[in-house]
Amino acid sequence: MSGFQESLRALSFDEHYRCWENDFSVSGPAMEKIHWIWDATQFEKQVDFCGFSKINREQILSTYQTLSQSADFKRFVAYICYGLAAKDKESPGGKISFPQLPNEPGFDHGILYVVSLVALVPEMRKIHRVRDIPEAVTRDTLRDIDLWMDDWRAKNGGFGFSKVKWIAGHLRGQRFALGRLLYEPSKFHRPFWILRHQGTGQLQAIALGDLGCDGAGWPLMEGGEWTTFFHEDSKGIEAHPLHAATGQILRECGFWSHADWEVMIRPQDPVLVMHIPASGKLDRERVDASLIQAEDFFPKYFSEISVKAMTCSSWLMDPQLASLLPKDSNLVQFQNRFLPLPYRNATDDQTIERVFGKRCENPHDYPQTTTLQRIVAQHIIHGGQWRVSSGIRLFKK
Secondary structure (H helix, E strand, C coil): CCHHHHHHHHCCCCCCCHHHCCCHHHHHHHHHHCHHHHCHHHHHHHHHHHCCCHHHHHHHHHHHHHHCCCHHHHHHHHHHHHHHHCCCCCCCHHHCCCCCCCEECCEECCHHHHHHHHHCHHHHHHHHHHCCCCHHHHHHHHHHHHHHHHHHHHHHCCCCCCCHHHHHHHHCCCCEEECCEEEEEEECCCCEEEEEECCCCCEEEEECCCCEECCCCCECCCCCCEECCEEECCCEEEEEEECCCCCCECCCCEEEECCCEEEEECCCCEEEEEECCCCCCCCHHHHHHHHHHHHHHHHHHCCCCCCCEEEEEEHHHCCHHHHHCCCCCHHHHHHCCCEEECCCCCCCHHHHHHHHCCCCCCHHHCCCCCHHHHHHHHHHHCCCCCCCEEEEEECCC
16 A cells, blocks of 8 residues: 555545545655644744634644644645645646545544645745735735635534635735735636727627527527627627626627727736625625725736726626615625626526525525525525626726
């Protein structure tokens, strides 16, 4: 039996994690880089820098104290760090997967992931310091680990962690918490152009060609009742517009002259992708402050990227919510900041997960404790279909 397999068995992983059949030698450099975490004082300093809640901090430190004496545990922390630090998905480290770890009485395997994430915090701090990013932003970004630990506890009970690859992006300097929201420099990957009227400032989204749509104008991955048309010449653009309130693609083509309309965003243009942490309400003041901060932050610290728009994709962006919630609700006001864009083959999976935690075969079994739960459940009961959606917002400046 190899050393890798022996460690799998020693940590009770052998029956669960055949995907971890590999060789510890690949993570040798990582073992050297993170040797500092086996100094309990240094490890505790990084834990405190992350801003964990009292209950999470105590759980991390108590379990770490027990497991840090295990050579098998140390090997796997290095192995996971090796995978988390890989930027190329096709590299050996990039192919390492991170399955859900089992919890057993007296031994919380989830600590393995959290310790591995904390081990990479100094590297993240170095990345931020190179760009002179304020330490407050670094700390706020790291608090997302704490939020996902709380999310696990609320849904499953006890200690656990599943968003390993998600947090790895934070640690590689890909995402930044700016007030209420998280932002990530990326590209616009949607099959739409965003136009702006040069006189009124009105925005209009139009679809590119060859998109199959169903009868209601929702785009599909393949097939459909009809297909979009797109043509541009020296005079202007003929294409299918998107409904300004719902994002549905309209069957009737329109024409936008170059004399009156400017193309603001095309596919592959740089944008910010906005993420919404589960850290409280989306009240107007906090959202506005975050948007202002983002428009100042990225030109200052990422001057090499010319970003003029941000996108948000979420179950919270489903335009149907706006028709069922009060007009002055935080969620409706949040949606109103964006021009809606649909997803191909959009589903209700994220809505069900975030509102109820899991899917029920009988929609009458969904809890209806909160106003949002009642609205979502009743919509399903009456034959409605929720769908993840997105939106785009141009910078003010």
